[in-house]
Amino acid sequence: MKGGSDLNMPILVSRVAPNTPADRCYPKLNEGDQVLFINNHDIMGLMHEQVVNLIRASRDSPSGELVLMVKPSGVYVTYKVFNNLL
Numbered sequence: 001m002k003g004g005s006d007l008n009m010p011i012l013v014s015r016v017a018p019n020t021p022a023d024r025c026y027p028k029l030n031e032g033d034q035v036l037f038i039n040n041h042d043i044m045g046l047m048h049e050q051v052v053n054l055i056r057a058s059r060d061s062p063s064g065e066l067v068l069m070v071k072p073s074g075v076y077v078t079y080k081v082f083n084n085l086l
Contacts, residue, residue, distance in 0.1 A: 001035065001055070004048030011035040011043055011051050013070070021066075030072060037069035 003009035013033045016022050022029045035043060038054045039061070046054075058066040 001048070001051060004051055005045050006047040006049075011046075011048075027072075029068070029070065033070040033072050035068055035070050037067075039065075039067050 001011055002014040003011045011034065013029060013031055013035065015031060016029050035051070037043060038051065039058055041054055043051055043054065055066060058064070
């Protein structure tokens with residue numbers, strides 16, 4: 001991830017590592033997708049470190065899921081669910 005309110009940038013996917021849940025999800029997560037929500041938390045106005053902490057906290061949740069609502073380069077908004085982050 002890159003961006004955050006402290007950087008005056010939206011939160012964007014900076015890289016999708018090969019053979020990870022993010023790489024295998026459908027619909028596809030792509031570099032440059034704008035992240036709007038993380039596990040139902042609106043991230044607008046959050047600093048970069050706060051966003052990173054939300055992502056890390058999902059590992060410790062009972063489900064271990066990371067759910068992102070992203071705005072891809074297209075017009076629609078989609079949900080992406082990642083199981084088994086560890």
